[in-house]
Amino acid sequence: MKDNPYSSVTEDVAAAIVEICGATNVLYDHSAKMDRYARDQVSEKKYAHPPELVAKPRTVDEVRRILGLAHRKRIPVTPRGAGSGLSGGAVPVYGGICLSLERMNSILEIDTDNLVGIVEPGVITRDFDRELQKHGLFFAGYPLSREICFLGGNVAENAGGGRAVKYGVTSHYITGLEMVTPDGEVVRFGGKRFKDVTGYSMLQLLIGSEGTLGVFTKIWIRLVPRPRYRMVLLALFEDVDCATGAIPQVMIEGRIVPSAIEFMDRLCFQEACKSLGESLPYEQAGASLLFEVDGSHLTSVSEECGTIEEICRKSGAVQVFAVSEPDQMERFWKIRERIPWVLRSFGSHQTAEDIVIPVSSIPRLLEETERIAETYGIVIANFGHAGDGNFHTTPIKNPDQSEEQWDAIIPEILTELYRIVAELGGTISGEHGIGHKRKRYMPLVMGEAELKMMRAIKNALDPLKIMNPGKIFD
Numbered sequence: 001m002k003d004n005p006y007s008s009v010t011e012d013v014a015a016a017i018v019e020i021c022g023a024t025n026v027l028y029d030h031s032a033k034m035d036r037y038a039r040d041q042v043s044e045k046k047y048a049h050p051p052e053l054v055a056k057p058r059t060v061d062e063v064r065r066i067l068g069l070a071h072r073k074r075i076p077v078t079p080r081g082a083g084s085g086l087s088g089g090a091v092p093v094y095g096g097i098c099l100s101l102e103r104m105n106s107i108l109e110i111d112t113d114n115l116v117g118i119v120e121p122g123v124i125t126r127d128f129d130r131e132l133q134k135h136g137l138f139f140a141g142y143p144l145s146r147e148i149c150f151l152g153g154n155v156a157e158n159a160g161g162g163r164a165v166k167y168g169v170t171s172h173y174i175t176g177l178e179m180v181t182p183d184g185e186v187v188r189f190g191g192k193r194f195k196d197v198t199g200y201s202m203l204q205l206l207i208g209s210e211g212t213l214g215v216f217t218k219i220w221i222r223l224v225p226r227p228r229y230r231m232v233l234l235a236l237f238e239d240v241d242c243a244t245g246a247i248p249q250v251m252i253e254g255r256i257v258p259s260a261i262e263f264m265d266r267l268c269f270q271e272a273c274k275s276l277g278e279s280l281p282y283e284q285a286g287a288s289l290l291f292e293v294d295g296s297h298l299t300s301v302s303e304e305c306g307t308i309e310e311i312c313r314k315s316g317a318v319q320v321f322a323v324s325e326p327d328q329m330e331r332f333w334k335i336r337e338r339i340p341w342v343l344r345s346f347g348s349h350q351t352a353e354d355i356v357i358p359v360s361s362i363p364r365l366l367e368e369t370e371r372i373a374e375t376y377g378i379v380i381a382n383f384g385h386a387g388d389g390n391f392h393t394t395p396i397k398n399p400d401q402s403e404e405q406w407d408a409i410i411p412e413i414l415t416e417l418y419r420i421v422a423e424l425g426g427t428i429s430g431e432h433g434i435g436h437k438r439k440r441y442m443p444l445v446m447g448e449a450e451l452k453m454m455r456a457i458k459n460a461l462d463p464l465k466i467m468n469p470g471k472i473f474d
């Protein structure tokens with residue numbers, strides 16, 4: 001990286017970190033083993049950058065000592081969860097120390113009297129959910145990457161997910177955080193309490209801060225009773241207009257807030273079905289919607305599902321499949337969850353976006369992406385959490401275009417897309433964050449006064465700018 005204002009990790013620094021974490025928990029001078037810490041799940045290679053050292057602390061005290069050392073020497077530190085992020089957030093763009101939280105992975109407490117769980121940041125989201133299931137509980141704010149992502153990463157990104165339309169995103173469930181500050185101090189905000197207006201709402205500031213303000217070492221999570229009944233409904237529509245028309249009707253006419261409403265365009269749905277060897281009549285689908293409803297009473301859940309089916313048919317659904325058996329529900333969810341992976345098979349020259357717009361603007365957004373795709377001679381895939389207007393619009397390079405052509409047009413494509421999103425009252429990231437992938441586009445959706453306020457917060461909490469530098473803004 002040019003103009004790197006930071007100190008390098010010297011042998012002395014590496015030895016001091018080995019002293020803190022133990023030799024087996026430090027990678028230094030080992031490029032092969034360090035390679036996976038150079039990237040997250042952003043497919044474009046240009047966003048990768050290796051760390052100089054990877055430290056895997058086990059305790060808050062070890063994190064505190066590493067940050068104290070990095071602060072004294074002015075060495076950048078990039079916290080890392082599972083590396084499943086889609087904005088380059090965990091990529092150490094200035095080198096320095098990658099602080100991997102993978103060993104801080106204990107579930108510390110599940111307090112069923114107060115409905116609060118306390119965890120370390122490296123707990124895999126799915127493992128937490130499995131533990132909660134034993135108690136009839138549920139952490140509703142999880143992302144669809146739950147098989148891999150860590151709870152600490154979810155907090156740092158304020159992750160959303162399939163069920164945000166009814167339950168909200170991660171921030172709705174975080175009641176407390178312990179954090180090590182960039183100069184190595186341990187602070188704690190919140191705890192086992194659901195209301196707190198004691199001073200500034202620091203929790204809400206820290207959630208979604210993308211590792212730029214400190215390292216989370218303990219998390220308090222609000223738990224909710226696990227719904228007893230669920231049903232999933234998959235509706236295949238002839239075209240996009242029919243599918244998007246059904247979304248507001250379910251809520252307005254049906255008076256139902258499903259726990260999920262997922263949209264899949266023709267390309268996404270058909271390719272995901274093909275790759276799974278699905279027997280569904282996927283060729284008939286110009287667009288598809290996946291709904292999930294849940295609740296405490298079987299009759300109300302199946303009535304709601306029946307109402308959604310009726311509305312979808314009125315809106316022109318050509319096929320509707322409603323299921324309640326766990327393996328069938330999983331089968332339909334797998335189609336949706338397969339999409340990001342199947343799109344990757346089209347090559348690394350694509351950009352998985354995360355735009356969010358008011359729900360009523362979905363038809364206009366889809367029209368505009370089609371127009372942009374035609375203008376630039378590329379394909380733009382669309383899928384996402386339609387219930388909250390969050391679309392993972394994915395421009396993909398045309399195989400006839402050269403890499404140079406692609407590199408030249410992609411900033412134009414994104415600028416055009418983001419301008420439309422801003423005009424519709426939306427923004428450039430709903431759940432994946434800015435990282436270093438999207439930071440140049442921040443001024444398209446935010447004025448200088450707003451950016452100045454954010455920078456002032458960063459400067460106040462991290463004056464030496466060692467925490468995950470190069471992210472959100474320069």
Ligand SMILES: Cc1cc2nc3c(=O)[nH]c(=O)nc-3n(C[C@H](O)[C@H](O)[C@H](O)COP(=O)(O)OP(=O)(O)OC[C@H]3O[C@@H](n4cnc5c(N)ncnc54)[C@H](O)[C@@H]3O)c2cc1C
Binds near residue numbers: 158161
């Ligand atoms: C197939 C697929 C599906 C996905 N689906 C969703 C989805 O439905 N919803 C959604 O929101 N996202 C989704 N994502 C994106 C990603 O999984 C989430 O952003 C996830 O929350 C990142 O967690 P992680 O542990 O992998 O974090 P990482 O990628 O390792 O890090 C993300 C950011 O968090 C910071 N960070 C990590 N741990 C800490 C910590 N302890 N303290 C401070 N900062 C920290 C890092 O510095 C970085 O900035 C998906 C990704 C993939 C690949």
